[in-house]
Each structure stands twice: as C-alpha cells, then as structure tokens.
Amino acid sequence: MNDESNPSSPLNPQEDALKQALDELIQVRSSRAETPYGDDETGAPAGTVEPCPELGAWLELFGGEAVEADAVGTAKHSNAANLTAAPTLDALLAHAAECPACAERLRTTFADASPQESLEVANLSSSSPDWQGKLAAQLAATPRLTLYPVQRNRAAGKTPAVRRPRHFYLWAGVGLAASLLLAVALTAWWRLANTPEQMLAEAYTHDRIFDLRIPGAAFADVTPEAHLRGGATVSEPARLQEARADIERHLESAPEDPHWLQLEARSDVLEEKFDPAIDILDRLLAAGPVTSGLLLDDASAYFQRGVATGSENDRATALERLRHADELAPDDPVVLFNEAVVMEDRGQAMNAVETWNRFLHFERDARWLADGHRRLHALELKLNQLKTHQGGLE
Amino acid sequence: MTDFCASMNDLAKICAHSADAAEWGEFVRRCTPLASLVALRIARQWLGSPSPATVDDIVQEIFLKLCEQERRIMRDFEPRGEDSFLGLLRLVSASVATDYFRRQYSAKRGGKVVTVPLLEEGLQMPVASGRQAGEMRRSALLAQLDSKLRSAPEIIGERDRAFFWLYYRQGFTAEEIAGLAASGLTAKGVESALRRVTIWLRAEIERPKPVEQPESG
Secondary structure, eight states, X not given: OOOOOOOOSOOOHHHHHXXXXXXXXXXXXXXXXXXXXXXXXXXXXXXXXXXOOOGGGGGGGGTSOOEEEOTTOOEEEOOHXXXXXXXXXXXXXXXXXHOHHHHHHHHHHHSOOOHHHHHHHHTSGGGSHHHHHHHHHHHHTSOOOOOOXXXXXXXXXXXXXXXXXXXXXXXXXXXXXXXXHHHHHHHHHHHHHTSHHHHHHHHHHHTOOSSSOOTTOOOXXXXXXXXXXXXXXXXXXHHHHHHHHHHHHHHHHOTTOHHHHHHHHHHHHHTTOHHHXXXXXXXXXXXXXXXXXXXXXXHHHXXXXXXXXXXXXXHHHHHHHHHHHHHHOTTOHHHHHHHHHHHHHTTOHHHHHHHHHHHHHHOOOHHHHHHHHHHHHXXXXXXXXXXXXXXXXX | OOOTTSOHHHHHHHHTSOOOHHHHHHHHHHHHHHHHHHHHHHHHHHHSSOOHHHHHHHHHHHHHXXXXXXXXXXXXXXXXXXXXXXXXXXXXXXXXXXXHHHHHHHHHTTTTOOOOOSSOHHHHOOSOOHHHHHHHHHHHHHHHHHHHHHTOTTTSOHXXXXXXXXXXXXXXXXXXXXXXXXXXXXXXXXXXXXXXXXXXXXXXXXXXXXXXXXXXX
16 A cells, blocks of 8 residues: 655644654555565554454354364364354454464465465475375275265255155155065966966866866866877877976976875876876875865866776765865865766765755856856756656656 | 365365265365465474475374364364365364474473473563664554544444554555455455545544633633
8 A cells, every 4th residue: 555645734743753653654564565474563562452362263254164273273163152252253353453473373374375385385295196195095094974875965065966856766666666566466476377286277277178177277168078088298288288397397306295296196187197196196195184185186086087987986986085075175166066076977966966056155256156057957957857757657 | 976076165075974085085186285385384483494294294184183083073064155164274274283383392392391481571671672662652653543543433444444454564465354254345445445544544643633722711
C-alpha cells in the first residue's frame, strides 16, 4: 500500500509523533514488500494480547473444521461445546494481528508455497513416486475399521454412478427370490414327472394291455395285444424304455434296493415278463416288510400270468394278495379296482359289487370313476340276467 | 476400487477405511507436497537449514499420525468446504512437525527435565537500554493508533482493523489475508479495505481538535 500523504496544518507534538509512527509503519511495510517473511521489527504488540488460541482454532479461519492439538500433537476434533469456548473468527484475526508468534504460525501453516519452497519440496525424497508408493503400501496395511460398500460410498460422500431408488433393490430381491422359487418348483416338477414310477404309469396309460391298474396311472382304454407276451420290446413305449434304463442304473449301484426291485418287477409286468416279476416280488414279500404296493404288484403279476397261461392257481393267488392289500390299505382305489376285477374273474360277483361300491366311494378321478360305474353296471346287469335265468329255471 | 477423480475430501474418507494401495498412492501423491511444505517451514524455524532426510522423516510421521488409532483423524473428518481436508492436513502437519522437534530437544536435554530460568528476562536487565526505550515508545504510539482505530467501530470494523495490523505489522500480503476464509474478500477487496482504513486513520490524526475554551465567570 502506498503512503497517503496529506499536507495539513501544523500538528501538535503528540499528533506529529502519531503521524510519524504511521508513516514509519507504512514505509517499513513497503520496504519489506519483496521479503514478506522477514523479521518483524515494527515493535511489540500494541495492545493487551490475549492468550494464544490452540493450533486447531486457526483452521476456522480457513473454512475447515476446528481441531485442537493436544500436548503430544494429536489433532482432535472439537465438538460444538468446544467451539463455543473457542475464539470467534474476528477474535482470531485480531489476535493474529497483534501476536507475531501466532501470525508467524498462521503463515507457516497456511501460506502458499513460494517458488523457492516449491523447488525445495520437489527435491525431497518424499516427492518421488517410489518413496510415495512404498509409504502408500505401508499406510494401506495399517489397522482400520472396515465398512461395507454402501457405507463406504456413504462415508466418501459418493453418489452411485446411476442413482437407483431404494425399492429397486427390494423389487430386485423379490424378483430374484421369485425366480429361485420358480426354478425350484420347475426342478421339483421335472424330477417328479420323470421318476421311474411316473414313467411306468405313463407307459401303462400309453399302451394299456390289461384290465388291472398300476399306481399313478391315468385312465386309458384297454387295447388288444398286438405282440407276443415277453417278446421283443421294439414296439414298447419310449417312456417304458426310459424307466427301465433308469431303474437298471439305480440297481447297478444298489442291486438289493427293495424300491428299485419292485419297480423292476412292475416294468416286467408291463413287458409281460411275469415270471421274473413274480420271482422278485415274492422274494421281497418274504423278506418284508409287506406293503399294499408290493402285494398289488405281485397280484398283478400272478393274475396276468394266470390269464396268459390259464392257471387258476395264479389267479387265486392274485385274489389272495389283493385281499391282503385291501386289509392294509382299505381306502386305496387302485387296490379296490384290481380286487373287484379279480373277484369278478373268480366268480365272486356279489363280493365284486360290494368292492366296486367301495371303489366308487374312494376314487376321485372322473374317468376311473366312470369306468367303475360302467363295470358295476355291467356286473349288476349280468347278475340280474343270472337271477332272471335262475328264476326261469325254477 | 480406485477413484482418482474423487475430491480430496472424498479421497480422505475413502482411505479412512481402505486397504487399497492404489487409493493410498493417490492420497499420498496429493497430500505429500502440502505436508512437506509445512514440515520444511517448521524444520527451518527449529534448525535453520534442515536436512532433506529430516523433512522426509517428518512427512512420514505426519502420514502415520493420520493412521493412528485405526485412522481416527481421517474417520472423524467431516468436510466443511471444498478440499477442507487439506486445511486439516496443514494443522496435523504443523502439530506433528512441532512435536517432532520438541521430542528431539527434550531427549537431548535429558527427557522430561524442564529447564526454568532463575530470573525473568526483564529482571535480569533492570535498566532499559536505549533501543528498548525506543521500542517501548514505538509500541506506545502503535497502541494509540490502534486506539484510534477502535474508537470508530461504525466506520472501522473489527475485521478491517485486523486486516490493517496483519498487513502493516505482521507482514501478510493482501493475497494471504484474502486466503483466510474469515476475511470474505478477494485480494483486491482487501487492498481496498486497507486503503480506506489508512486514509481514515491519517485524516483522524490530522483532524484539527476543537480548541478548549477557558471557562468564564
């Protein structure tokens, strides 16, 4: 700043001294303009200087947050209570204006680098990328509190590149869960639809060659046999072949597994290989436990062999097995259906009518129900004819 | 993931929880010039012409200080303005550097032994020298100037008065004063304020005083 001269009227000695002091102040400042960091020789503080503020308080002057330096030099953040006790900005400025030590500290800490200082800093080892890289690796390995990515972004005050609404993640989660459920359901359905039991049932329905039912099979009309019993499997349904392959694979690893042996016997019945089927099923029944399922399959094998060979004994054994199965599972419509059929075959018409009625009570499938009604009606008709015929004879 | 485009404040918050050497590399690269500058200045105050190795040691201590107590300083840092972390870094650097030399000198003097002068400096020199008398007189005059500045707070505010003394007595430049966020002015604004205060002060000194009339009768 330049001197603002003002020729004026003569001053008294006191005023003259003041004017000289001001001029000297301006002159000294102008003379050291080129070396602003030189020693201060303008005199002692003019007024009563208050105790110097803590180092951290000066940060307020720079728009930063207040910190205070403790005895060991640790920077501590001041809370609101501390700030109220801390000097105001004007008081800080006023103190620095009067206290050479604080003014120097302020300049030392906050002044920009002079060209000379910049050169010196650039020549330090700490300015080299190698030195900085080693230090960075050392610092990165220091103990830290870990944050999750979301917290980390929040801590860094970063906004994601694409801001997504909060419920985006909720809907994404719901969608993912629904997809997983659907996948699980589809897998379960596929596995269920492709069990050997289901494949055998489908093979039965696809080409129903006898009256007796097997578990799980849908209704189909009985088609006349077009091949020799126990012959080649060229014309057998694909599902039957798939089921057999699956059963054989399992039996390779567990040859004595009763479940897979029973399924093998059932497939034998469908292929009209009754002897091996009876052999397997009798063995399983002898080994136990005796189940209605085993008895049902064994009865089918015996009955079909009896039909094929004309063996009364086999058909009688079939009825015996079915009666036993009926005792174990009196509400099983498949057992009741087969039992009624075999009873009819064995000439037990009255028992068959009763069994058909029980079957109609428990069956839920409409087509099997219709078939049951038709068979019962036919049986009743036959019985009526028989009664009429007997009445005529009498 | 390294975000080299992050502001200094964001980078500090990232590194507060990061173990990524690349992120720390960027942090160190940006902070080292400032830490070195403050370390160099304080080392000069203590040693006159410090060795580069001493300054490098202090710089390393500054970064280690930031990482103490699971990086507490960086974790607790809350931005108060653009790149305000650099202000905090300046303070931490000054604190660490000062402490570095206090430790060194304390060790040289036998640890925690504190030397206390037997007599206060003023008492050792009961008779003021001529130079001291001149300084006292100058100090008194400056106090009178300051008193004049304080006498018209509606014209010369507290801040303008501080600018005046910072500039003329402490040797701050207008740019340095403007660099203080508390000033709220540009360098030109500071210069303008200084000019206004100086003109007013000179006029106040030279203003004729009303002549006191002797009381009559």
